[in-house]
Amino acid sequence: xxxxxxxxxxxxxxxxxxxxxxxxxxxxxxxxxxxxxxxxxxxxxxxxxxxxxxxxxxxxxxxxxxxxxxxxxxxxxxxxxxxxxxxxxxxxxxxxxxxxxxxxxxxxxxxxxxxxxxxxxxxxxxxxxxxxxxxxxxxxxxxxxxxxxxxxxxxxxxxxxxxxxxxxxxxxxxxxxxxxxxxxxxxxxxxxxxxxxxxxxxxxxxxxxxxxxxxxx
Amino acid sequence: xxxxxxxxxxxxxxxxxxxxxxxxxxxxxxxxxxxxxxxxxxxxxxxxxxxxxxxxxxxxxxxxxxxxxxxxxxxxxxxxx
Numbered sequence: 001x002x003x004x005x006x007x008x009x010x011x012x013x014x015x016x017x018x019x020x021x022x023x024x025x026x027x028x029x030x031x032x033x034x035x036x037x038x039x040x041x042x043x044x045x046x047x048x049x050x051x052x053x054x055x056x057x058x059x060x061x062x063x064x065x066x067x068x069x070x071x072x073x074x075x076x077x078x079x080x081x082x083x084x085x086x087x088x089x090x091x092x093x094x095x096x097x098x099x100x101x102x103x104x105x106x107x108x109x110x111x112x113x114x115x116x117x118x119x120x121x122x123x124x125x126x127x128x129x130x131x132x133x134x135x136x137x138x139x140x141x142x143x144x145x146x147x148x149x150x151x152x153x154x155x156x157x158x159x160x161x162x163x164x165x166x167x168x169x170x171x172x173x174x175x176x177x178x179x180x181x182x183x184x185x186x187x188x189x190x191x192x193x194x195x196x197x198x199x200x201x202x203x204x205x206x207x208x209x210x211x212x213x214x215x216x217x
Numbered sequence: 218x219x220x221x222x223x224x225x226x227x228x229x230x231x232x233x234x235x236x237x238x239x240x241x242x243x244x245x246x247x248x249x250x251x252x253x254x255x256x257x258x259x260x261x262x263x264x265x266x267x268x269x270x271x272x273x274x275x276x277x278x279x280x281x282x283x284x285x286x287x288x289x290x291x292x293x294x295x296x297x298x
């Protein structure tokens with residue numbers, strides 16, 4: 001989750017907002033998931049790729065964009081995370097101020113809109129294992145999960161500065177939908193390319209296949 | 218200090234150079250007149266000048282989408298304090 005935004009950008013999604021809190025970004029991401037406050041994919045929405053030796057070989061989350069607040073953390077979620085981390089009112093306030101600078105005051109800004117309901121987020125493959133098709137496996141698994149749940153399209157975003165991710169998504173059937181530069185995010189975010197992919201319909205006559213929350217390969 | 222409609226109107230116009238006429242009922246964010254990314258400073262301004270602390274959960278369109286709604290919200294927060 002942390003690596004997904006770190007790659008190509010050099011900082012995680014919440015790093016700037018965490019600057020004055022003293023909380024390690026990984027601990028924050030963990031709290032986000034354990035508090036059930038990750039608005040861009042809860043624990044059960046992550047598909048995890050495991051190598052034969054059981055080591056972690058990649059992961060990707062997903063969420064549905066048919067909700068009013070499309071930020072990675074809602075105000076309600078923030079209260080849960082802040083409580084879990086035991087933040088003082090001042091620390092919580094400092095975080096939230098910095099956070100809304102990057103993600104807006106409200107969660108329905110057009111910058112946050114997605115071109116499909118099913119959105120893949122936080123896709124990452126460990127650096128030493130990149131270039132082996134792991135991202136494609138994760139994307140195909142999510143495509144299958146989306147299709148099994150009745151979706152005809154899936155969306156994903158590539159942060160500006162992460163050319164390998166963008167190239168991978170284009171190779172895997174996604175097409176560019178929109179480019180949103182840093183000026184659309186108050187300069188607090190490097191900008192993103194939104195991509196969308198049409199899903200082939202599931203073959204007829206078969207019972208819908210539902211992937212378990214965790215997938216191994 | 219008590220924030221007035223004129224204070225808020227002046228702040229928004231100064232910060233964003235909005236051309237449109239803004240009155241108390243003008244919907245600012247939901248209509249796209251103002252991009253919420255560009256007006257994060259509104260929160261600090263309201264807190265500093267209005268003498269209140271805004272809870273993150275209170276930052277909703279129903280409380281902040283117009284100058285009238287902001288003033289009504291401030292009235293409620295001040296009355297509860």
